[in-house]
Amino acid sequence: xxxxxxxxxxxxxxxxxxxxxxxxxxxxxxxxxxxxxxxxxxxxxxxxxxxxxxxxxxxxxxxxxxxxxxxxxxxxxxxxxxxxxxxxxxxxxxxxxxxxxxxxxxxxxxxxxxxxxxxxxxxxxxxxxxxxxxxxxxxxxxxxxxxxxxxxxxxxxxxxxxxxxxxxxxxxxxxxxxxxxxxxxxxxxxxxxxxxxxxxxxxxxxxxxxxxxxxxxxxxxxxxxxxxxxxxxxxxxxxxxxxxxxxxxxxxxxxxxxxxxxxxxxxxxxxxxxxxxxxxxxxxxxxxxxxxxxxxxxxxxxxxxxxxxxxxxxxxxxxxxxxxxxxxxxxxxxxxxxxxxxxxxxxxxxxxxxxxxxxxxxxxxxxxxxxxxxxxxxxxxxxxxxxxxxxxxxxxxxxxxxxxxxxxxxxxxxxxxxxxxxxxxxxxxxxxxxxxxxxxxxxxxxxxxxxxxxxxxxxxxxxxxxxxxxxxxxxxxxxxxxxxxxxxxxxxxxxxxxxxxxxxxxxxxxxxxxxxxxxxxxxxxxxxxxx
DNA sequence: CGAGTTTGACCGGCGC
DNA sequence: GCGCCGGTCAAACTCG
Numbered sequence: 001x002x003x004x005x006x007x008x009x010x011x012x013x014x015x016x017x018x019x020x021x022x023x024x025x026x027x028x029x030x031x032x033x034x035x036x037x038x039x040x041x042x043x044x045x046x047x048x049x050x051x052x053x054x055x056x057x058x059x060x061x062x063x064x065x066x067x068x069x070x071x072x073x074x075x076x077x078x079x080x081x082x083x084x085x086x087x088x089x090x091x092x093x094x095x096x097x098x099x100x101x102x103x104x105x106x107x108x109x110x111x112x113x114x115x116x117x118x119x120x121x122x123x124x125x126x127x128x129x130x131x132x133x134x135x136x137x138x139x140x141x142x143x144x145x146x147x148x149x150x151x152x153x154x155x156x157x158x159x160x161x162x163x164x165x166x167x168x169x170x171x172x173x174x175x176x177x178x179x180x181x182x183x184x185x186x187x188x189x190x191x192x193x194x195x196x197x198x199x200x201x202x203x204x205x206x207x208x209x210x211x212x213x214x215x216x217x218x219x220x221x222x223x224x225x226x227x228x229x230x231x232x233x234x235x236x237x238x239x240x241x242x243x244x245x246x247x248x249x250x251x252x253x254x255x256x257x258x259x260x261x262x263x264x265x266x267x268x269x270x271x272x273x274x275x276x277x278x279x280x281x282x283x284x285x286x287x288x289x290x291x292x293x294x295x296x297x298x299x300x301x302x303x304x305x306x307x308x309x310x311x312x313x314x315x316x317x318x319x320x321x322x323x324x325x326x327x328x329x330x331x332x333x334x335x336x337x338x339x340x341x342x343x344x345x346x347x348x349x350x351x352x353x354x355x356x357x358x359x360x361x362x363x364x365x366x367x368x369x370x371x372x373x374x375x376x377x378x379x380x381x382x383x384x385x386x387x388x389x390x391x392x393x394x395x396x397x398x399x400x401x402x403x404x405x406x407x408x409x410x411x412x413x414x415x416x417x418x419x420x421x422x423x424x425x426x427x428x429x430x431x432x433x434x435x436x437x438x439x440x441x442x443x444x445x446x447x448x449x450x451x452x453x454x455x456x457x458x459x460x461x462x463x464x465x466x467x468x469x470x471x472x473x474x475x476x477x478x479x480x481x482x483x484x485x486x487x488x489x490x491x492x493x494x495x496x497x498x499x500x501x502x503x504x505x506x507x508x509x510x511x512x513x514x515x516x517x518x519x520x521x522x523x524x525x526x527x528x529x530x531x
Numbered sequence: 532c533g534a535g536t537t538t539g540a541c542c543g544g545c546g547c
Numbered sequence: 548g549c550g551c552c553g554g555t556c557a558a559a560c561t562c563g
Contacts, residue, residue, distance in 0.1 A: 271534085271535060271536085272535075272536055272537085273535095273536090273555070273556080273557095274537090274538085274554070274555060274556075275536090275537070275538075276552090276553070276554070276555095278552080278553070279551085279552065279553090285553090285554095287554070287555075291534095291535090299554095301554095532563105533562105533563095534561100534562090534563095535560105535561085535562080535563105536559100536560080536561070536562090537558100537559080537560070537561085538557100538558095538559085538560095539556100539557100539558095539559105540555100540556080540557090540558100541554105541555080541556075541557100542553105542554085542555080542556095543552100543553095543554090543555105544551105544552090544553085544554105545550105545551085545552085545553105546549105546550095546551085546552105547548105547549090547550090547551100
């Protein structure tokens with residue numbers, strides 16, 4: 001990476017030099033039309049196709065000599081001689097004009113190239129800075145806990161959490177950047193080495209598409225659904241002795257949406273394993289497990305909102321360890337990226353060097369054009385208070401397609417600023433969306449979100465303006481969250497459209513209703529065939 | 532008959 | 548230590 005950065009810097013410097021030359025030639029261009037021709041030595045004239053700075057400097061040299069010729073031509077002489085000179089000057093003037101035009105074009109091309117290079121450089125710079133920061137927090141953890149002695153099976157993870165990124169080698173990062181820049185679907189095939197052994201959550205292996213598996217240390221014949229206690233115990237291997245901090249539980253992503261069906265259609269197959277009436281809400285809470293894969297650790301809780309029974313609150317926990325149906329990728333990406341943000345951003349110091357509360361994964365395939373990538377909090381050093389199940393809530397219930405993003409108390413990503421976590425659940429941002437969103441236009445969406453986020457400055461209390469601005473910047477710097485929002489909003493808009501379409505047709509309405517039922521057998525069958 | 536759902540029992544964390 | 552509560556288990560039940 002350093003080599004790559006140096007190369008990039010070198011290219012940038014070279015480009016800067018070009019820019020200087022271009023500026024010179026640009027200034028020269030101003031004089032071009034006014035400049036009378038002289039004894040144009042074509043062999044000394046700059047070739048527009050040349051791109052090195054020395055040639056650009058040659059341009060200025062030539063032009064200067066031409067300007068001196070202009071002074072010379074102003075000397076008094078005979079009329080014939082003047083006419084002769086005038087004709088010659090006209091020809092040369094046209095020639096120079098043409099050259100100036102070409103130089104201008106070259107100038108524009110180089111400017112564009114420079115802009116692109118600067119953009120790439122900044123992106124790469126941020127990436128390197130992020131990695132350096134992570135290394136900075138990783139090293140003391142390894143030295144203090146002796147994690148290097150722990151042997152763990154080689155794991156490949158799709159995790160969006162910070163842990164996975166630390167262990168990617170530079171080549172993989174470079175390739176990932178290339179894939180990002182090319183707008184290709186991210187594979188997120190991260191390879192976890194032994195240093196990742198302190199992962200709380202099963203870092204998981206990755207299948208060729210988008211899945212990962214439980215660590216091999218798990219017994220093959222273990223129960224398909226190990227108790228949470230087992231998960232957490234295994235997840236804290238070798239850490240509690242070093243850091244007697246409260247265990248950080250899995251990050252959760254809660255999605256609020258208006259839905260008449262028992263559950264939201266997120267594309268996955270779920271099996272209900274329990275139901276409980278929680279305190280404060282007369283509506284029972286249903287517990288589901290993902291049944292797409294036998295050992296998928298993903299669970300979800302479904303509960304109707306006490307205030308508005310039409311609102312369905314679906315809380316996702318864990319990450320899929322299997323390929324997802326296409327219909328499930330959007331929501332999975334949404335929840336994974338959001339959970340990853342929580343994990344990487346709100347985790348305590350201990351998680352900052354090796355133990356994200358939830359190893360999240362993503363299909364990274366938002367309908368073949370998604371860009372869910374590693375989420376790196378700009379400021380991983382900020383501590384959070386004791387967190388149990390940090391939760392991010394994506395509110396899709398607001399009218400006019402205005403999803404809200406909430407963070408549970410003390411779970412706001414650290415880079416959103418200290419001191420705000422005590423405000424409790426609150427709508428920190430308001431994202432206005434267009435009537436129709438298309439995941440195939442991911443980049444357009446991202447910029448769209450950003451522009452609106454940055455405009456969304458409606459303070460409700462002191463400091464909110466700063467907070468909103470910070471959030472906007474944070475989201476702007478995190479394509480994963482942008483894509484997550486895009487996926488969520490797309491799902492939301494899609495459902496809205498489906499409902500609208502259903503209003504006009506009973507048949508369509510029925511289809512929508514069927515689609516909306518995830519836990520139901522009909523839907524299960526269809527998804528099953530799909531997967 | 533297999534898969535999913537229901538539901539009471541059970542467990543562990545947390546607050547008092 | 549006790550009770551509350553969230554979460555999970557597992558036997559019984561339902562359904563196709």
